[in-house]
Amino acid sequence: QAAPVVAIDGPSASGKGTVAARVAAALGFAYLDSGALYRLTALAAQRAGVDWADEERVAAIAAALDVEFLENEIRLDGQLVGDAIRTEAMSAGASKVAALPAVREALLFRQRAFNTKPGLVGDGRDMGSVIFPHAPLKVFLTASAEVRAERRYKQLIEKGLSANLTDLLLDLQQRDERDSQRSVAPLRQERDAKLLDTTGLTIEQAVDQVLVWSREAL
Numbered sequence: 001q002a003a004p005v006v007a008i009d010g011p012s013a014s015g016k017g018t019v020a021a022r023v024a025a026a027l028g029f030a031y032l033d034s035g036a037l038y039r040l041t042a043l044a045a046q047r048a049g050v051d052w053a054d055e056e057r058v059a060a061i062a063a064a065l066d067v068e069f070l071e072n073e074i075r076l077d078g079q080l081v082g083d084a085i086r087t088e089a090m091s092a093g094a095s096k097v098a099a100l101p102a103v104r105e106a107l108l109f110r111q112r113a114f115n116t117k118p119g120l121v122g123d124g125r126d127m128g129s130v131i132f133p134h135a136p137l138k139v140f141l142t143a144s145a146e147v148r149a150e151r152r153y154k155q156l157i158e159k160g161l162s163a164n165l166t167d168l169l170l171d172l173q174q175r176d177e178r179d180s181q182r183s184v185a186p187l188r189q190e191r192d193a194k195l196l197d198t199t200g201l202t203i204e205q206a207v208d209q210v211l212v213w214s215r216e217a218l
C-alpha cells in the first residue's frame, strides 16, 4: 500500500518549492521536486547536443537520466549540478521538453517511485492530476504574476545574478501560457484541490495552512 501524498501544484515562482520542502520536513516526509527532473532533462539534452524539440531523443535522455537527489543538492552523471538547472535558459528548456508527451511518460514511474513510507510531498504541475491522482491532499498554490516575478527577481539578486523585472514577468507569463495550454498534463487547478493564493502571505503562513490541511486530510 502506497504512503500518503501531499500534491502541491502551481505556476512558476509561486513559492511552492519552498513551501513543499518545509511541509515535507515538518511532516517527516520525502520531498519530490518534479520540476527538477524536467530541468535536468533539458540540461542533459543540451550537454548531449540534442535539440529540445527532438521528442524521441529527449525522451530517451529522460528515461536514462543518471540522477541522485541529495539533501540540498542534485547529482547528474555523478556530478553536482548546482545552479546550472536554475538559469532562465533552463527554465525555458524545461518547459519546452515538458510539453512533449514521450518525455512526461519517461519520467512518470521515476516520480511515482518517490512515494515511499511514511509519505511524500510532491511539487510540480501535475502531481495531483497525473502522477498522484489519489493523493489525499491536493493544493493548488499560486500568487499574482507580478508578485511571482518580484520574488524571482529578489532570489536572483540575492544570488548576485543580474535580473530585469520586466523580462522576468514576461518570461513567467510565457511559461504559464505554455504550461497551461499544452495538450498533455496542462497546469490547472484540479476540482478536488484546495486553492492557496500566497499573494499576500508569508512563506510561514503558507506552510502553516498546508499543515492544517494535512492534519485534516492525512
Ligand code: C5P
Binding pocket: 012, 013, 034, 035, 036, 038, 039, 091, 094, 095, 096, 098, 099, 123, 124, 125, 126, 127, 175, 179
Ligand atoms: O517547477 P519548475 O519551475 O522547476 O519547473 C520547470 C518546468 O518544468 C515548468 O515550467 C514546467 O513546464 C515543467 N514541469 C512540468 N510538470 C511538473 C513539474 C515541472 O511540466 N510536474
